[in-house]
């Protein structure tokens with residue numbers, strides 16, 4: 240990899256390279272259209288998802304994707320994750336990380352080129368530039384022009400559009416953390432919590448600055464991912480490649496006509512550089528500045544069509560294929576480039592975690608019990624010689640409807656129990672307790688065992704009294720005077 244753009248000129252102090260503004264030219268072609276598609280899909284997902292409704296019954300929110308911080312729940316369509324199941328979220332994050340590795344091993348820096356939020360929003364802002372100020376040449380002229388009233392008006396108009404997009408982006412983010420329609424109403428009537436305004440403010444500012452002004456600087460200097468990717472690239476990785484063995488020595492069509500056979504296919508038109516969203520000249524070779532978006536391929540193919548030379552002077556190639564092409568060999572089939580052992584391995588790990596999560600999701604019950612014995616005192620010796628232990632029991636109902644649950648004593652012969660909501664006279668081996676929908680009910684249980692009972696472990700079991708009859712149990716210790 241080369242160092243970042245050597246065309247950047249040095250500041251007076253020479254301690255850093257000041258930015259040379261990039262004015263990418265409009266281009267059409269296969270990769271540009273693919274970028275459009277990905278941009279529309281990703282933006283639609285981001286802005287639209289919080290507005291999708293999902294019926295979970297009267298006791299749970301009807302927002303399809305919701306991080307419900309107040310109630311400590313994460314909803315994603317049919318899936319509801321409770322705090323004690325955070326490993327599902329951790330599993331999804333690990334899958335996302337391995338997914339990036341998988342993508343990189345299959346198609347190089349495609350994430351950077353097409354789907355990374357920084358890329359998508361930068362692209363969006365560059366289209367705003369084009370809409371307000373015109374294409375590359377007009378924008379460059381306007382940039383160099385003095386600050387007249389017209390230029391100021393244009394800039395203000397453009398920055399206002401930036402700001403609206405940035406605000407919309409920050410606003411969409413908070414919709415994932417509360418019921419979207421309610422939050423929008425509260426936001427505009429100033430009833431939303433302060434953190435909502437603070438989050439929107441911060442995200443508006445970062446989107447405005449990163450997408451509107453810093454753009455490719457974020458990819459080149461701030462983001463750690465290109466560095467990690469660089470370490471993952473090898474001779475089998477797909478990158479955008481300028482075929483210097485075919486293009487050099489470069490020279491205009493006129494020169495080539497004057498001196499037949501002396502020049503390569505590159506006519507040095509600079510179109511590949513003009514369309515590049517990061518301002519990189521791909522003819523200098525691969526670089527961290529190149530996000531492999533393929534727009535230079537579109538530009539060069541168009542030029543090749545115009546001058547009647549074969550397309551593909553710039554192309555997606557692996558180093559191995561480049562060397563093969565120089566030797567006159569055919570390229571390996573695309574499926575071989577994409578499905579290499581490393582990709583298969585990443586896929587197996589990725590799919591294995593996914594299947595494990597699916598299995599855990601399908602196998603989990605929506606009824607749980609946990610119990611903590613009182614420590615101080617650990618037991619109570621009654622006047623008739625019976626021993627009593629107290630427990631704080633939590634009954635978890637993960638269904639979106641209230642349920643009756645039957646708690647029972649397993650083991651501990653002769654013992655009976657009662658709860659803090661009933662009389663000790665009604666003590667029994669099992670008691671029925673109502674548990675609200677989508678909630679954890681905490682109850683105090685008092686367990687009484689006959690005189691002479693030894694200290695021992697026993698189980699508190701629970702069964703839901705509905706057609707599912709889900710069960711769970713927890714082992715606890717019954718403490719007697721000899722067992723302290």
Ligand code: SF4
Nearest residue numbers: 505506508509511539
């Ligand atoms: S667009 Fe193609 S022909 Fe033009 S300078 Fe770039 S590589 Fe050469």
Ligand code: SF4
Nearest residue numbers: 515529530532533535
């Ligand atoms: S050099 Fe080509 S592939 Fe790389 S970022 Fe620029 S336009 Fe995209």
